[in-house]
Amino acid sequence: MSAENAVIAAAAPRRSFGRFALKLRVSGVVAFLVILGAIFAVLSPQFLNAQNLSAIVSNAAILSIVAAAQAVVLITRNLDVSVGSIMGFAAYLTADFAAQHQGIGPILILMPMIIGGMLGALNGLLVAYGKVSPLIATLGTMSIYRGLTYLYARGQEVTSNMLPRWMLETVDLRVGGFPVLVILAVVVVAILGAFLRFFPVGRRIYAVGSNPVASAYFGLRTERIVLLAYVICGVLCGLAGFLYAARVGTVTVILASGWELTSLAAAVVGGVSVTGGSGLVAGAALGAVVLATIDNGLVLLRVPEFWRMFIQGSAIVGAATADVIIGAQIRKSLQSRRRGTI
């Protein structure tokens, strides 16, 4: 449950203020969600309806996978604005392949993940080995990947009757009352979270983001770790693109455009710091739920669509402010401890 990063964990003794503040940050997202839910529940009687709540988590499911993927890259002190284009590219190629090979089974799901992984690897190579600023590199690949999707599609689209039936039916399934998409998202986020929390490679991802120079001196191969983070991000985006394609049925070239900003917003709202080294993938996934709740609540209250932009934007700034304040507190508490030991 604890949310500390590698350096904090190494430097701070138990029950330090830093640990407490970070816990506060993640529970802050939960608290925000609860307050938001309470407001909407008071204003709109339909909000707490089981069907509506299930709609919210279903809508959040795919975004939470992308937000978790974005979080892995953010933790290494980089970012990926090509996630939407990776989703579109992987989804379109896979859907087109499936349309031409009707008999293909669930093995198909590997295809978008491999494509996504390769696209992510290209981003990673540019950022880690090319030393290109992550924003610029992925802005470039964002337009390249999207443009290539357009060129491949030649103005066509894959409609739902061209896709294999199992693909469309599986995503709408319910297991024990829960939508299968939600279960899948929870499993993916849990595995990713455990990977980052308990595996040495996962801890290294935090270490690189926390202090790239120190981790290089410590002997970590920072380039490889950053590359790995981008590959993980790409694989998950490919998976998410596939799920999105199966959910909407009709796969167009503009699939998931704009998701780069939504995923960043979800991650930042969920307490993943854009300055790297801190945050949880579970937080990012919760951030996705927060955004979906805002969307849903505003629709129920018949608030015009554009208020959503304003509120989402303000939420990002608010979350970033909270991060900075907590970061300053942690530094202060660490410094006072260091002074205490000398």
Added chain:
Amino acid sequence: MTVFRRIPQWELLLIVLTLCAAAWSSNLSPYYLSVDQILLSTRQFVYPGILALGLAVVVVLGEIDISLASILAFGAVLFSKCSEVGMAIWLATPLVILACAALGAFNGVLVTRLRLPSLAVTLGTMGAYRGLAFIVGSEYGYTSFDSSYTFIGSTKLFGALPVSFLVFLALAAGVIFLMHKTVFGRRCYAVGNNKEAAWIAGIDVANLKTQAFALGGGLAGIASLVWIGQYGSARGDNADGSILLVVTAVVLGGIDINGGRGSMVGVVLALFLLGTIRNGMGLANMAGPTQTVVLGTLLIIGVLRPLIARGIARLRQQLASSGHAGN
């Protein structure tokens, strides 16, 4: 050799590339080589160009502002409100520019006073300002602008020369002067190179950054005046997605994304290069997606440039040292 030293290599390369692109375009389309056509094509590049000038100043300081296109939308909507109440243009223009500069300054205050990363701040305000533009205006666009409002963006002098292009040239000259010939400009480069050293040398870093953000916002306000003239409409989603082109121009122009390096002349030349390529590809009937791929590739080449330059320098050094060894 000394002549070549004086002309910075990157700017020279941009000029050569622009000429190559022009030659290639005239090869592709018989309509390319006409003064009317070339002058008219500049119109498409005026509003992203003005945004790029503002962004370049912010990037020199080591920050980034991706909310500029949203500020433009806000400015356009504000102009529509002024036009609606029948305000005179000479009153509306400074008002809108001031309002847009205030939005830019708000970004700057968040970045400097709260010490937030500028990417996160402007990512947030990008959505917030666009939302604000919709809230101030409405979902429906405004198109019945008074003709005095659309003068700058739509008039052509002597039948071919767009006024908006002259406005861009004047602003570009102004920003080049500001960044390369004034104390403000030198301070911007100093801060971009080394914040701490600049602070110790007595520069008010926070204030300077806020001013740069405000300047970017103000320029976006002027860009919105060009926008309403060119497109005759104002709506909250104006210029949505154009920030890619703007960032590309700044990076391709040789401004180091980490701050402190690069010249404004380079940015203007990069805009000409991008404009020539776009225009040529458009005349050659090349589809929008192809153009996007080319744009993205150029952006990446632009940022890989220092790496390539370093590689060449190392190669040259090796050649030189092996030459010495031979002697």
